[in-house]
Amino acid sequence: MPAKIARLVAAYPDHLAGIEGDTLVWTDGTRMTFGAAHPARSFDAMLRSASIADQLRQTYEPGPLRQPPAPDHSPGRIRNTAFFLKMYGNCRSGPPPLRDVTWMPRTAPQSLPVTTVNDVATRLERVIDALDGLPDRFRAYLVPSAGTYNCRAVADTGLPSMHASGAAIDIAVRASDYWIWARSRGGASAYRNRVPPEIVAAFEAEKFIWGGKWYHFDTMHFEYRPELFA
Numbered sequence: 001m002p003a004k005i006a007r008l009v010a011a012y013p014d015h016l017a018g019i020e021g022d023t024l025v026w027t028d029g030t031r032m033t034f035g036a037a038h039p040a041r042s043f044d045a046m047l048r049s050a051s052i053a054d055q056l057r058q059t060y061e062p063g064p065l066r067q068p069p070a071p072d073h074s075p076g077r078i079r080n081t082a083f084f085l086k087m088y089g090n091c092r093s094g095p096p097p098l099r100d101v102t103w104m105p106r107t108a109p110q111s112l113p114v115t116t117v118n119d120v121a122t123r124l125e126r127v128i129d130a131l132d133g134l135p136d137r138f139r140a141y142l143v144p145s146a147g148t149y150n151c152r153a154v155a156d157t158g159l160p161s162m163h164a165s166g167a168a169i170d171i172a173v174r175a176s177d178y179w180i181w182a183r184s185r186g187g188a189s190a191y192r193n194r195v196p197p198e199i200v201a202a203f204e205a206e207k208f209i210w211g212g213k214w215y216h217f218d219t220m221h222f223e224y225r226p227e228l229f230a
C-alpha cells in the first residue's frame with residue numbers, strides 16, 4: 001500500500017500535498033482519513049462506501065487483456081465519493097469546469113464537454129489525436145461517442161459516476177458490451193468484449209483506465225485515473 005499511496009499523491013500534484021499518518025492532506029489544507037489501517041471488506045461493501053485506501057486496493061494492469069477479469073476484479077470501479085467530489089466538483093451544486101473537446105475531428109467531428117481539472121480535456125485531445133490516426137476499420141468502435149459529461153449516478157450503486165466529473169468518455173455503443181445488458185438477457189453476465197486493443201492502448205497512454213478490464217465490464221467506458229498506473 002505505501003507505493004500506491006505515494007503514486008496517488010504523485011498522480012494529482014495540483015490537489016494533493018502528501019500523507020501524514022493515516023491522513024491525506026490536500027494542497028488547500030483539507031484533510032481526509034485514508035483508511036489504510038482497515039482490512040479489505042467485501043467487494044460490494046467497498047463499492048458502496050469505499051475509503052481512499054479501498055479505491056487503490058485492486059491493481060489495474062495496462063496492456064492487452066490476457067483473460068477475462070476474475071470475479072469482482074474491477075480495478076478503478078471502487079471510488080471514494082468525497083475524494084472525487086472535492087477534486088472535480090459536485091455537479092448537483094452547479095456545473096463543473098468544462099471545456100468542449102472535438103471528438104474524432106478528421107473522421108466524424110463531435111463536440112464533447114470534458115473537465116479542465118487535471119488537464120483531462122487536453123489529455124483526451126492527445127488520445128483523440130492517436131485514435132483519429134488509426135485505420136478506417138477502427139471507426140465503428142469510436143463514432144459516435146456515447147458521451148462524456150453527464151450529471152448522473154452509476155446504475156447499480158447510486159453513487160456519482162465519473163461522467164458526473166466530466167473525466168470519463170463512452171466510445172460508440174454499437175460495438176460495446178456492458179455487464180448490466182448481459183445480465184438482463186438472463187443468467188450470469190459472461191465476459192464479452194469487441195473493442196480492439198489498439199483503442200485501449202491509446203487511452204492508457206494518457207492514463208485513462210478501461211471498463212473492459214472490469215469483472216463488471218463496461219467496454220465503451222474510459223476514465224482518467226492516473227493513480228492506477230505505475
Ligand SMILES: [Zn+2]
Pocket residue numbers: 163168169170220221222
Ligand atoms: Zn461510461
